[in-house]
Amino acid sequence: MSTFFSLTAPLFKLSRHRFSDSDLRRFADLVRPCVPPGGRLLDLGGGTGDLGLGVGKALGADVVVTDVTPEMLRRVSAHPSISVRLSAAESLPFPDGHFDGLICSDAFHHFRDQEAAAAEMARVVKPRGCILVFEFRRKLSGRVLVPLEKSLGEPGSFLEPDELQAMFARHGIRGSIVQRGFLTYTFAANRD
Protein backbone atom coordinates (compact mmCIF):
# COMPACT_ATOMS: atom_id res chain seq x y z
CA MET A 1 0.00 0.00 0.00
CA SER A 2 1.46 3.32 -0.99
CA THR A 3 0.81 6.38 1.16
CA PHE A 4 2.23 8.51 -1.61
CA PHE A 5 -0.49 7.43 -4.06
CA SER A 6 -3.23 7.54 -1.41
CA LEU A 7 -2.42 11.22 -0.97
CA THR A 8 -1.86 12.11 -4.62
CA ALA A 9 -4.85 10.22 -6.10
CA PRO A 10 -6.94 13.44 -6.42
CA LEU A 11 -4.08 15.06 -8.38
CA PHE A 12 -3.93 12.11 -10.78
CA LYS A 13 -7.66 12.47 -11.41
CA LEU A 14 -7.37 16.23 -11.90
CA SER A 15 -4.63 15.68 -14.49
CA ARG A 16 -6.57 13.00 -16.40
CA HIS A 17 -6.35 15.01 -19.63
CA ARG A 18 -2.58 14.51 -19.71
CA PHE A 19 -3.40 11.65 -22.13
CA SER A 20 -4.21 13.38 -25.43
CA ASP A 21 -6.56 11.88 -28.00
CA SER A 22 -3.53 11.03 -30.11
CA ASP A 23 -1.89 9.24 -27.12
CA LEU A 24 -5.06 7.17 -26.65
CA ARG A 25 -5.21 6.34 -30.37
CA ARG A 26 -1.51 5.38 -30.40
CA PHE A 27 -1.88 3.02 -27.42
CA ALA A 28 -5.09 1.57 -28.86
CA ASP A 29 -3.49 0.96 -32.26
CA LEU A 30 -0.60 -0.90 -30.64
CA VAL A 31 -2.86 -3.43 -28.87
CA ARG A 32 -5.66 -3.56 -31.46
CA PRO A 33 -4.17 -6.58 -33.29
CA CYS A 34 -4.83 -8.69 -30.16
CA VAL A 35 -7.84 -7.02 -28.54
CA PRO A 36 -11.03 -7.34 -30.62
CA PRO A 37 -14.24 -5.40 -29.88
CA GLY A 38 -15.67 -7.03 -26.76
CA GLY A 39 -12.21 -8.38 -25.85
CA ARG A 40 -10.58 -8.07 -22.43
CA LEU A 41 -7.91 -5.49 -21.61
CA LEU A 42 -6.09 -5.18 -18.27
CA ASP A 43 -4.83 -1.75 -17.16
CA LEU A 44 -2.16 -2.84 -14.64
CA GLY A 45 -1.25 -0.32 -11.96
CA GLY A 46 -3.91 1.69 -13.74
CA GLY A 47 -4.50 4.25 -11.00
CA THR A 48 -7.56 6.34 -11.79
CA GLY A 49 -8.05 4.31 -14.98
CA ASP A 50 -8.21 7.22 -17.42
CA LEU A 51 -5.75 5.68 -19.87
CA GLY A 52 -7.43 2.28 -19.66
CA LEU A 53 -10.88 3.75 -20.21
CA GLY A 54 -9.73 5.85 -23.19
CA VAL A 55 -7.97 2.91 -24.82
CA GLY A 56 -10.85 0.56 -24.02
CA LYS A 57 -13.37 2.92 -25.62
CA ALA A 58 -11.22 3.24 -28.75
CA LEU A 59 -11.13 -0.58 -29.02
CA GLY A 60 -14.68 -1.31 -27.88
CA ALA A 61 -13.09 -3.60 -25.27
CA ASP A 62 -13.93 -4.40 -21.65
CA VAL A 63 -11.31 -3.01 -19.29
CA VAL A 64 -10.27 -4.13 -15.80
CA VAL A 65 -8.20 -1.61 -13.84
CA THR A 66 -6.06 -3.15 -11.09
CA ASP A 67 -4.10 -1.20 -8.53
CA VAL A 68 -2.92 -1.44 -4.92
CA THR A 69 -4.23 1.98 -3.93
CA PRO A 70 -7.95 2.10 -3.07
CA GLU A 71 -7.97 5.91 -3.29
CA MET A 72 -6.92 5.61 -6.94
CA LEU A 73 -9.49 2.96 -7.84
CA ARG A 74 -12.26 4.91 -6.12
CA ARG A 75 -11.73 7.63 -8.73
CA VAL A 76 -12.09 5.39 -11.79
CA SER A 77 -14.92 6.86 -13.89
CA ALA A 78 -18.11 4.81 -14.01
CA HIS A 79 -18.63 3.22 -17.43
CA PRO A 80 -20.38 -0.01 -18.50
CA SER A 81 -17.16 -1.44 -19.95
CA ILE A 82 -14.86 -0.74 -16.98
CA SER A 83 -14.40 -2.56 -13.69
CA VAL A 84 -11.81 -2.37 -10.93
CA ARG A 85 -9.91 -4.91 -8.77
CA LEU A 86 -7.77 -4.03 -5.79
CA SER A 87 -4.69 -6.22 -6.24
CA ALA A 88 -0.92 -6.17 -6.49
CA ALA A 89 0.75 -6.67 -9.85
CA GLU A 90 2.88 -9.38 -8.25
CA SER A 91 -0.17 -11.56 -7.46
CA LEU A 92 -3.08 -11.08 -9.83
CA PRO A 93 -6.52 -12.58 -9.08
CA PHE A 94 -7.20 -13.79 -12.64
CA PRO A 95 -6.95 -17.19 -14.35
CA ASP A 96 -4.20 -17.98 -16.84
CA GLY A 97 -4.72 -16.38 -20.27
CA HIS A 98 -7.71 -14.32 -19.12
CA PHE A 99 -6.85 -11.13 -21.05
CA ASP A 100 -6.39 -10.40 -24.75
CA GLY A 101 -4.09 -7.50 -23.91
CA LEU A 102 -2.51 -5.55 -21.08
CA ILE A 103 -1.29 -1.99 -20.69
CA CYS A 104 0.96 -0.73 -17.92
CA SER A 105 1.71 2.99 -17.90
CA ASP A 106 4.07 4.80 -15.52
CA ALA A 107 3.63 1.96 -13.00
CA PHE A 108 6.26 -0.76 -13.59
CA HIS A 109 9.01 1.21 -11.78
CA HIS A 110 6.71 1.30 -8.72
CA PHE A 111 6.39 -2.48 -8.48
CA ARG A 112 8.43 -3.82 -5.57
CA ASP A 113 9.08 -7.21 -7.21
CA GLN A 114 9.37 -6.56 -10.93
CA GLU A 115 10.29 -10.17 -11.83
CA ALA A 116 7.14 -11.44 -10.09
CA ALA A 117 5.04 -8.77 -11.83
CA ALA A 118 6.49 -9.68 -15.25
CA ALA A 119 5.72 -13.37 -14.57
CA GLU A 120 2.13 -12.48 -13.65
CA MET A 121 1.75 -10.33 -16.77
CA ALA A 122 2.83 -13.31 -18.88
CA ARG A 123 0.48 -15.63 -17.01
CA VAL A 124 -2.75 -13.60 -17.26
CA VAL A 125 -2.38 -12.65 -20.95
CA LYS A 126 -3.32 -15.28 -23.50
CA PRO A 127 -0.68 -16.69 -25.89
CA ARG A 128 0.20 -14.08 -28.55
CA GLY A 129 -1.75 -11.44 -26.60
CA CYS A 130 -0.43 -7.87 -26.58
CA ILE A 131 1.50 -6.24 -23.76
CA LEU A 132 2.32 -2.54 -23.75
CA VAL A 133 4.53 -0.85 -21.17
CA PHE A 134 5.06 2.91 -21.00
CA GLU A 135 7.98 3.95 -18.79
CA PHE A 136 10.39 6.71 -17.86
CA ARG A 137 14.08 6.32 -18.67
CA ARG A 138 16.62 5.98 -15.89
CA LYS A 139 19.03 8.44 -17.51
CA LEU A 140 16.92 11.36 -16.39
CA SER A 141 15.26 9.55 -13.51
CA GLY A 142 18.61 8.65 -11.94
CA ARG A 143 19.25 12.31 -11.20
CA VAL A 144 15.76 13.57 -10.51
CA LEU A 145 12.99 11.03 -10.14
CA VAL A 146 14.81 8.22 -8.27
CA PRO A 147 15.87 10.38 -5.30
CA LEU A 148 12.46 12.05 -5.29
CA GLU A 149 10.51 8.79 -5.41
CA LYS A 150 12.74 7.08 -2.83
CA SER A 151 12.26 10.03 -0.48
CA LEU A 152 8.51 9.39 -0.81
CA GLY A 153 8.86 5.69 0.07
CA GLU A 154 8.64 4.40 -3.52
CA PRO A 155 11.16 1.90 -4.98
CA GLY A 156 12.02 4.06 -8.01
CA SER A 157 13.28 0.98 -9.90
CA PHE A 158 13.59 2.55 -13.34
CA LEU A 159 14.91 0.37 -16.15
CA GLU A 160 16.46 1.47 -19.40
CA PRO A 161 14.62 0.18 -22.51
CA ASP A 162 17.05 -2.68 -23.23
CA GLU A 163 16.95 -3.83 -19.59
CA LEU A 164 13.15 -3.91 -19.57
CA GLN A 165 13.09 -5.73 -22.91
CA ALA A 166 15.52 -8.37 -21.56
CA MET A 167 13.56 -8.81 -18.31
CA PHE A 168 10.31 -9.45 -20.21
CA ALA A 169 12.02 -11.84 -22.63
CA ARG A 170 12.96 -14.00 -19.62
CA HIS A 171 9.20 -14.37 -18.99
CA GLY A 172 8.26 -15.18 -22.59
CA ILE A 173 7.15 -11.65 -23.50
CA ARG A 174 8.99 -10.54 -26.63
CA GLY A 175 8.80 -7.25 -28.43
CA SER A 176 10.49 -4.01 -29.31
CA ILE A 177 10.84 -0.44 -28.20
CA VAL A 178 8.38 1.40 -30.44
CA GLN A 179 8.97 4.87 -28.99
CA ARG A 180 12.26 5.98 -27.45
CA GLY A 181 12.53 9.57 -26.28
CA PHE A 182 14.85 11.46 -23.98
CA LEU A 183 12.46 10.99 -21.05
CA THR A 184 10.14 8.12 -21.91
CA TYR A 185 9.84 4.93 -23.92
CA THR A 186 7.15 2.47 -24.96
CA PHE A 187 7.68 -1.29 -25.17
CA ALA A 188 5.19 -3.20 -27.33
CA ALA A 189 5.29 -6.97 -27.11
CA ASN A 190 3.49 -10.26 -27.48
CA ARG A 191 3.32 -13.15 -25.11
CA ASP A 192 4.84 -16.35 -26.58
Ligand SMILES: C[S@@+](CC[C@H](N)C(=O)[O-])C[C@H]1O[C@@H](n2cnc3c(N)ncnc32)[C@H](O)[C@@H]1O
Ligand atom coordinates in the same frame (compact mmCIF):
# COMPACT_ATOMS: atom_id res chain seq x y z
C1 LIG B 1 2.23 6.94 -11.35
S1 LIG B 1 0.78 6.01 -11.06
C2 LIG B 1 0.29 5.66 -12.73
C3 LIG B 1 -1.18 5.36 -12.84
C4 LIG B 1 -1.70 5.14 -14.26
N1 LIG B 1 -1.15 3.93 -14.83
C5 LIG B 1 -1.40 6.32 -15.15
O1 LIG B 1 -0.63 6.19 -16.10
O2 LIG B 1 -1.96 7.38 -14.86
C6 LIG B 1 1.43 4.44 -10.51
C7 LIG B 1 0.36 3.48 -9.99
O3 LIG B 1 0.95 2.23 -9.68
C8 LIG B 1 0.27 1.71 -8.55
N2 LIG B 1 1.08 0.65 -7.94
C9 LIG B 1 2.23 0.77 -7.23
N3 LIG B 1 2.68 -0.44 -6.85
C10 LIG B 1 1.81 -1.35 -7.35
C11 LIG B 1 1.73 -2.77 -7.32
N4 LIG B 1 2.66 -3.51 -6.73
N5 LIG B 1 0.70 -3.37 -7.95
C12 LIG B 1 -0.26 -2.64 -8.59
N6 LIG B 1 -0.24 -1.30 -8.65
C13 LIG B 1 0.78 -0.66 -8.05
C14 LIG B 1 0.07 2.93 -7.67
O4 LIG B 1 -0.91 2.73 -6.68
C15 LIG B 1 -0.31 3.97 -8.71
O5 LIG B 1 -1.69 4.06 -8.89
